[in-house]
Amino acid sequence: MDITKLTVHEIQEKLKSKELTITQITKAYVENIENKEKDVQAFITPLKKEALKQAEEIQKKVEKKEITNSLAGIPIGIKDNICTKGLKTTCASKMLENFVAPYDATVMEKINNENMINLGKLNMDEFAMGGSTEYSYFQKTRNPWDLNRVPGGSSGGSAAAVAANMVPWALGSDTGGSIRQPASFCGVVGLKPTYGLVSRYGLVAFASSLDQIGPITKDVQDSAILLNVIAGHDEKDTTSVKKEKIDYTKALKNDVKGLKIGIPKEYFGEGINAEVKQSLEEAIETYKKLGATVEEFSLNIADYALATYYIIACAEASSNLGRFDGIRYGYRAENYENLKELYRNSRSEGFGPEVKRRIILGTYVLSSGYYDAYYKKAQQVRTLVKEEFDKAFEKYDVLLTPTAPTVAFEIGTRSNNPLEMYLADICTVSVNIAGLPAISIPCGIDSQGMPIGMQLIGNKFQEETILNSAYTYEQNCRVRDVSKSDKMSH
């Protein structure tokens, strides 16, 4: 048995039946990292030794019954923009190359309270700005399905590590698709929760009104389990919402009879790859067979939402990244004559090209003379997008779209054309603009052998509905079993 191919719920069963020990599990993952990391390059800071030591300690405590929770000793990987106390948190930037977080993000406290084991900090696009993980300062992560292709981004390290079985699951963050698109490109499951469901405290801010942390997992059940761990109100994040605690695994009923699925036809038009479209159409047929009602409708906001996204996200980023000035933390330039120069030189040398591009765009749309034409307009469009989704959810329980217009593309083919890279986010960004939950699950494999992702969008705080819809499809189609053949086995 290859331990690293198991889902977390399968590992849990084997721990319970004492078929496996915590140390065995961690060891298996560490070995896998050693074998595959040279090819995949998913980690910025691997924690192999630390993980093995922690596994032994937790194993002992479990044997003495000092720890009894069922996630104790389960390893995890963490995107490197989530603060981990005493460990480097780099955001894949030269700016934070040596930054050691003085505190844990709230999600990390929750992970640690479960006695889970951190296998390492995972690669990403610098400050989560990008869709291919090519904008990491450190390295380009490769797609385990085809090492010449990108894993998607910005949580590309997280998705690639899960797909290559180097971690059983991981945390990512999603501002405009950064969990769902890499999940789609790597054939795994990625969930972006409703804005406010998961605390952002300790997530290095990119665009505060859009960012959410979420799980990247091998299957839907694991997604529900990890969401159970990280969801919940936090007084340290004023945008986190007070809600009764839900056990999301209870929503997985393997039944979609009577479910009303809306298909926004604009998301299947021009620009969507033919094979992606075909695979989605087959998925729609599957849902019909399973008893869901499916209806096409018009949701004509995609282009507006995409433009609005880049205006709002960059505006917020230009403000959020103002804190990096070379004084309290982060990179400081060697040469400067005065304080102003220290700021400017440190920022100019510490930030990479895409981050600077977005800061400039954000500063532009907020600057006097352009604020009304861009930022204010974008905020109005945001209301429009929310209202259009509200209307859609009066009629439907779930909206179904592709996660991305194409499968994973080849490394180096898009990184020189920022607008083209931005346009690839067309299917995912409107969800962040409206603050909705959405999940990406694998729904097929194209003729090149690359995974295709399907996105299911729910109304606010309706994670249970999209999780059950995804689960039911997964149980009946078993795309993962095909993909389990694991291209990365050596």
Add this chain to the structure above:
Amino acid sequence: MKVSREELLHIAKLANLNLKEEEIDTYLIHLQDILNFANIVNSAPVDGLNEAIGANDTYNVFRKDEVKVFENNEALLQNAPEKERNMFKIPKVIQ
């Protein structure tokens, strides 16, 4: 809207960024491309719609104004590029 070189330099100054000669040319092209696309928001049917500042309804969140001491000053200072005793050090600002 056409972005001029002077405008780009002004924006870079506001953002506390230096731009090299070759960066100016590339950023001008990229910024223009992106703004041309972003301009579509000006044709969106938004007459009479409010501006949304976030995804959810906005409301004030209050808590008691109590001092909570963060004990680990060391951890905060360890990331400072330059420090003296328990202070961040910066270049002289008063001539």
